[in-house]
Amino acid sequence: MSKERIRVYAWEFPIRLTHWINVLCILALSVTGFYIGNPFMHAVSSKQYIMGWMRFIHFVSAYTFMLSMVVRIYWAFVGNRYASWRVWFPFTSRRFRDLMDAVKFYLFISKKPPYAVGHTALAGFTYLLVFGVFIFMIVSGFALYSLNRDGALWTLLGGWLTGVMHLQTIRLFHHLGMYLILAFTIIHVYIGWYLDLKERNGLMGSIFSGYKFVTGKEWE
Amino acid sequence: MASSSKRDDLSGVTIYEALKERGFSRRDFLSFCTLITATLALPSTFVSKVAEALERRKKPVLVWLEFQDCAGNTEALLRASKPTVGEIVLDILSVEYHETIMAAAGHQAEKSLMDVVKNQKGRYIAVVEGSVPMGDGGVYCCVGGRAAKETVKEVCGNAMATLAVGTCAAYGGLPAASPNPTGAVGVTQAVPGVPVVNLPGCPVNVENITATVVHFLTFGSLPPLDSRGRPLFAYGKRIHDNCERRAHFDAGQFVRQWGDEGHRKGWCLYEMGCKGPETFKNCPTVKYNEGTSWPVQAGHGCIGCAEPAFWDRMAPFYRRLPQPPGFGVESTADKVGAGLAAVTGAALVAHGIGRILSGGKKKEEERR
Ligand code: HEM
Numbered sequence: 001m002s003k004e005r006i007r008v009y010a011w012e013f014p015i016r017l018t019h020w021i022n023v024l025c026i027l028a029l030s031v032t033g034f035y036i037g038n039p040f041m042h043a044v045s046s047k048q049y050i051m052g053w054m055r056f057i058h059f060v061s062a063y064t065f066m067l068s069m070v071v072r073i074y075w076a077f078v079g080n081r082y083a084s085w086r087v088w089f090p091f092t093s094r095r096f097r098d099l100m101d102a103v104k105f106y107l108f109i110s111k112k113p114p115y116a117v118g119h120t121a122l123a124g125f126t127y128l129l130v131f132g133v134f135i136f137m138i139v140s141g142f143a144l145y146s147l148n149r150d151g152a153l154w155t156l157l158g159g160w161l162t163g164v165m166h167l168q169t170i171r172l173f174h175h176l177g178m179y180l181i182l183a184f185t186i187i188h189v190y191i192g193w194y195l196d197l198k199e200r201n202g203l204m205g206s207i208f209s210g211y212k213f214v215t216g217k218e219w220e
Numbered sequence: 221m222a223s224s225s226k227r228d229d230l231s232g233v234t235i236y237e238a239l240k241e242r243g244f245s246r247r248d249f250l251s252f253c254t255l256i257t258a259t260l261a262l263p264s265t266f267v268s269k270v271a272e273a274l275e276r277r278k279k280p281v282l283v284w285l286e287f288q289d290c291a292g293n294t295e296a297l298l299r300a301s302k303p304t305v306g307e308i309v310l311d312i313l314s315v316e317y318h319e320t321i322m323a324a325a326g327h328q329a330e331k332s333l334m335d336v337v338k339n340q341k342g343r344y345i346a347v348v349e350g351s352v353p354m355g356d357g358g359v360y361c362c363v364g365g366r367a368a369k370e371t372v373k374e375v376c377g378n379a380m381a382t383l384a385v386g387t388c389a390a391y392g393g394l395p396a397a398s399p400n401p402t403g404a405v406g407v408t409q410a411v412p413g414v415p416v417v418n419l420p421g422c423p424v425n426v427e428n429i430t431a432t433v434v435h436f437l438t439f440g441s442l443p444p445l446d447s448r449g450r451p452l453f454a455y456g457k458r459i460h461d462n463c464e465r466r467a468h469f470d471a472g473q474f475v476r477q478w479g480d481e482g483h484r485k486g487w488c489l490y491e492m493g494c495k496g497p498e499t500f501k502n503c504p505t506v507k508y509n510e511g512t513s514w515p516v517q518a519g520h521g522c523i524g525c526a527e528p529a530f531w532d533r534m535a536p537f538y539r540r541l542p543q544p545p546g547f548g549v550e551s552t553a554d555k556v557g558a559g560l561a562a563v564t565g566a567a568l569v570a571h572g573i574g575r576i577l578s579g580g581k582k583k584e585e586e587r588r
């Protein structure tokens with residue numbers, strides 16, 4: 001910690017914004033989705049509207065989440081190098097080597113923590129998979145939504161899936177997707193906290209402020 | 221309706237005449253027309269149009285084929301009470317061949333079928349009940365020594381239109397359930413390319429057969445179909461969206477056990493595995509047996525019997541979600557999910573401990 005640190009603006013505003021919108025949406029979608037799957041509260045009077053509100057919140061969050069994903073993907077093409085879609089694909093030999101190094105680190109084979117100003121190769125690749133899950137949740141969600149919503153928009157957003165997968169399979173996978181996202185979230189927060197602690201590079205703070213701290217050596 | 225005049229002379233009498241002969245009053249006739257107009261989801265202004273068509277049009281010739289089935293659709297047709305839509309159907313149709321109800325037998329019966337195919341080519345309606353086995357040359361279902369897959373090709377191929385009644389005829393149904401030993405398929409798959417209206421359901425709702433035929437007689441065309449060949453008037457809306465228990469769903473009032481308080485009060489059957497949210501059919505509005513009742517009204521969840529592959533995919537009937545494969549019969553999606561979360565947590569704890577054991581802080585500083 002003796003070396004001088006440089007302050008780098010890594011996460012631009014749209015990245016931070018969509019990140020936190022996603023957090024809120026996923027939280028709301030998971031709580032309400034869990035209720036839709038397992039109605040754990042029961043109404044005492046038929047004047048109540050518990051399932052009705054749960055579904056309403058689920059669908060409003062769903063639209064928000066979808067739009068947030070659209071902005072994020074758009075920014076992957078116009079944003080800075082840390083936001084670029086390129087960091088998701090470990091298909092250059094350098095990125096692949098970095099990816100293997102990171103895997104070795106997390107399996108205690110190597111001692112050198114992965115480091116990058118933006119995402120490490122492993123993180124980038126994980127986000128590719130996670131975004132895949134998100135997109136599946138959006139498509140399968142709108143497939144279920146299209147069941148009582150006629151219209152080209154909903155057919156486009158997900159209704160087409162009902163011609164490919166059985167409705168029950170869509171429902172099951174939509175349900176299981178929630179647990180995949182839950183598992184990802186736990187790992188995601190743990191690693192963020194763990195690397196922050198080890199590196200003292202402001203990783204956790206960076207998603208609030210946008211700034212990370214790097215040593216001159218790492219700053220290529 | 222210029223083209224209709226050609227079809228008007230299929231058989232002797234008009235439908236209205238046939239009904240009058242059977243002792244139906246003008247009033248019965250009009251209430252029948254009203255019922256069918258409503259089933260077709262047409263505005264009531266169409267009642268007179270339907271009535272006019274039925275007064276003018278001659279009874280269409282119809283043959284009813286039965287293959288791999290339980291005769292449940294025939295039962296549904298015959299079982300109705302009085303004055304019945306079922307009876308009226310039989311009266312408005314000139315049924316030339318129906319194994320269960322016709323008087324003729326043996327070669328004589330088979331001959332009457334072939335006579336229709338020959339003499340009424342392109343002008344009769346074929347109704348198929350039951351699935352068609354395609355495996356091993358079709359040996360698993362033969363009538364009069366002839367494989368179902370041959371008969372269906374000839375009879376449906378020469379018909380004006382085919383109605384595949386019941387889930388077996390529409391999609392293969394129970395005989396086609398895994399592992400489908402006979403290679404059973406629905407009519408559309410057995411005879412690709414012929415005009416087929418699918419009326420799935422276990423059994424079919426007779427009102428929907430009648431309405432389809434009446435639509436044909438009134439407008440001279442088959443009703444609009446969805447991508448699975450089902451008429452939109454009957455299969456365009458989800459059960460869940462027309463269900464009388466829906467208010468309890470929205471409120472959050474669910475039956476949790478058979479016979480509990482909620483069950484006695486008629487609450488929503490969602491948690492008991494009701495497949496109404498995945499099933500498209502007009503059961504809640506048309507109901508069964510002259511509008512007497514339907515499964516959810518009787519207190520049992522929908523099992524999705526009108527959907528393709530329902531026996532395999534809607535199972536288990538008393539659980540909302542299918543069992544994910546490979547996790548044992550008892551595991552539900554939630555157990556899998558909880559397991560996944562537990563594994564994740566355990567991995568992280570292991571990782572943390574690993575960190576401490578592998579020397580933690582000191583080495584970290586050395587490296588810097
Ligand atoms: C992170 C994202 C999401 C999570 C964790 C999530 C979670 C869930 C869960 C657990 C269920 C219950 C499934 C069941 O057991 O039947 C559900 C249902 C549903 N979700 Fe999502 N969901 C997400 C995104 C979406 C999106 C983007 C849409 C799009 C409209 C959507 C629409 C629906 C619909 C329509 C249902 C069925 C509601 C019903 O049948 O009344 N979901 N969701």
Ligand code: SF4
Pocket residue numbers: 459460461463464465466467469487488489490494495496497516521522
């Ligand atoms: S009983 Fe079934 S179809 Fe009716 S509201 Fe409940 S879940 Fe939907």
